[in-house]
Amino acid sequence: MLILYKKIPLWQKIFCGLILGLIVGLIFKEDALIFKPLGTLFLNLIKMLIVPLIFVTLISGITSMDDLSKMKRVGLKTFFIYIGTTSIAISIGLLFGYVFKPGVDVAISSQESIKTSNEALNVVDTLLNIISTNPVASLAEGNILQIIFFAILLGLSINLAGQKGKIVANFFNSFSEVMFKMTDIVISFAPIGVFGLMCTVSASYGVDLLFGLLKIIVCVYIACIFHCIVVYGGVISLFSKLNLFTFFKGILPAQIVAFTTTSSSGALPITTNNVVENLGVSKSIASFVLPLGSTINMDGTAIYQGICVMFIAQLFGVELTFANMLTIILTSTLASIGTAGVPGAGLIMLTLVLTSVGLPLEGVAIIAGIDRILDMARTATNVTGDAMVSVVIAKSESEFDERIYVKA
Numbered sequence: 135m136l137i138l139y140k141k142i143p144l145w146q147k148i149f150c151g152l153i154l155g156l157i158v159g160l161i162f163k164e165d166a167l168i169f170k171p172l173g174t175l176f177l178n179l180i181k182m183l184i185v186p187l188i189f190v191t192l193i194s195g196i197t198s199m200d201d202l203s204k205m206k207r208v209g210l211k212t213f214f215i216y217i218g219t220t221s222i223a224i225s226i227g228l229l230f231g232y233v234f235k236p237g238v239d240v241a242i243s244s245q246e247s248i249k250t251s252n253e254a255l256n257v258v259d260t261l262l263n264i265i266s267t268n269p270v271a272s273l274a275e276g277n278i279l280q281i282i283f284f285a286i287l288l289g290l291s292i293n294l295a296g297q298k299g300k301i302v303a304n305f306f307n308s309f310s311e312v313m314f315k316m317t318d319i320v321i322s323f324a325p326i327g328v329f330g331l332m333c334t335v336s337a338s339y340g341v342d343l344l345f346g347l348l349k350i351i352v353c354v355y356i357a358c359i360f361h362c363i364v365v366y367g368g369v370i371s372l373f374s375k376l377n378l379f380t381f382f383k384g385i386l387p388a389q390i391v392a393f394t395t396t397s398s399s400g401a402l403p404i405t406t407n408n409v410v411e412n413l414g415v416s417k418s419i420a421s422f423v424l425p426l427g428s429t430i431n432m433d434g435t436a437i438y439q440g441i442c443v444m445f446i447a448q449l450f451g452v453e454l455t456f457a458n459m460l461t462i463i464l465t466s467t468l469a470s471i472g473t474a475g476v477p478g479a480g481l482i483m484l485t486l487v488l489t490s491v492g493l494p495l496e497g498v499a500i501i502a503g504i505d506r507i508l509d510m511a512r513t514a515t516n517v518t519g520d521a522m523v524s525v526v527i528a529k530s531e532s533e534f535d536e537r538i539y540v541k542a
Contacts, residue, residue: 144321145387151325152390155332166337169330173394176327179320180391180400185276187313187403188425189285194310195421196289197303205290208527212423215523216431217467219369223361223433223515224466227440228459230357236350236441237448278399278429285425310421314410317403324391324404331394335506347504350445354508357437358515365433366522374529380539384412385521392517396509398428401517409521414538415528423527427520432483434515438508439466439487446488446497458491465490 159166199205231237266272266280273281292299292306367378388408392401406424409415443462447454454462465487485498501508528534 144324145383145390147325148328148387148390151327151329152332152394155329156336158329159333159336159338163337166333169333172326172330173328173332173334174330176323176330177395177400179323179327180395180397180403181276183313183317183320183403184278184399185273185281187317187406188278188399188428189273189281190306190309190313191406191417191421192282192285192425193289193292193306194303195418196286197292197299197306198418199293199422202290202293204531208419208422208531211527211530212426212523213430215369215526216427216519219365219433219519219523220431220436220467221463222365223436224440224463226357226361226365227437228444228462229440230353230360230437231441231444231448234349234353235444235448236353237445278425282425282429310417314407314417317407321387321404321407324387328390328394335394335510350441350501351504351507354438354441355511357441358434358511361433361437362515362518366518369526370522373526376525376529376536376539381413381522381525382518384408384539385518388517388521389514393510393514396506396513398432398513398516398520401513402428405517405520409524412538413521413525414535415524416533416535419528419531419533420524423524424520427516427523431519431523432512432516433519434512435483436466437515438512439484442484442497442501442508443487443491443493445501446493449497450494452493454491461490462487 155169158169196205199208264280264283266277266284269280269284272284292303295302362382363378367381370376370378370381385405385408388401388405391404392398395401402424405428406420409420409424410417440462444454446452466483484501488494488498525534
């Protein structure tokens with residue numbers, strides 16, 4: 135039996151864990167919460183990997199690109215693709231919200247407001263906060279943006295040090311290989327962890343809350359699927375000429391983990407493993423592109439912002455102008471750069487976007503009830519975007535092994 139289990143592909147094991155957890159949670163409800171520790175254990179293992187994996191692999195990726203012109207080229211490509219797809223995503227969200235009208239004819243069951251931050255989005259402060267005054271504290275606190283900045287600066291410094299920096303570069307290259315092996319160990323627990331997480335979600339929410347706001351849930355899920363297939367699929371087909379089915383099959387384990395953990399950063403170890411082992415992306419490209427994507431690529435969240443803004447506007451009978459739409463697109467795109475890839479971050483972003491166009495924040499309290507359900511779809515979309523960009527960049531830089539991709 136054990137031999138048979140080992141022969142089953144990992145993505146199939148994870149998918150079975152997801153479906154089984156969903157069924158057990160819906161049938162046994164509160165009793166299914168006994169499996170919650172399994173999900174918590176898996177999340178803790180994932181969180182354990184995030185900081186060292188980002189820090190070490192990003193430095194390793196930069197030191198492997200000792201050609202500064204190549205590093206600049208890859209960095210600019212990565213940044214502009216991420217920002218471009220985010221702008222498209224928020225536009226898709228607004229369009230779906232306008233067409234499907236999820237907020238029309240919905241009875242407001244709660245006027246309870248939700249506590250939100252009164253701090254307006256300040257681009258200058260966001261940029262200044264990227265620079266840490268204490269890198270050790272940033273590592274201890276898990277401040278991803280500050281860790282990424284310090285890792286990039288350290289990697290550049292190692293390259294500029296020339297021969298004297300080789301010893302340090304070799305250390306981080308070896309360290310990154312060790313982290314990849316540790317990631318493999320943690321991933322082997324994914325089917326059990328996903329089962330525990332889905333038991334908790336389905337037992338906690340049930341079907342009553344889902345049916346109450348089914349229209350907006352369906353709208354977000356359809357929009358995310360549309361974005362993945364049309365936008366990501368279009369970019370891969372146009373710039374890489376690769377088989378789309380193979381791409382989505384190769385990234386499926388990471389999508390499922392992202393779906394259940396609702397954390398782009400949390401799914402980073404699995405995403406990195408998938409794009410390297412299944413999709414043929416070189417470790418240097420994956421180590422550079424994916425940590426950046428887990429922080430600045432929030433396409434799924436941008437879709438969610440657009441639909442939720444339209445939902446709240448329709449709910450309260452507010453007519454949005456074209457200028458409001460442009461403001462929403464700009465605010466959501468900028469906010470995505472400084473938003474952590476952790477559960478619940480989208481809800482914080484939503485308050486900023488609502489404030490920018492003067493919509494009532496009371497609407498956030500309604501969204502908060504189903505935020506976890508929406509978060510699952512948007513996080514899976516974010517992770518798919520990270521993988522897409524890594525494949526496109528690797529292909530354009532001739533750091534792509536098509537033999538691995540074809541076998542996925």
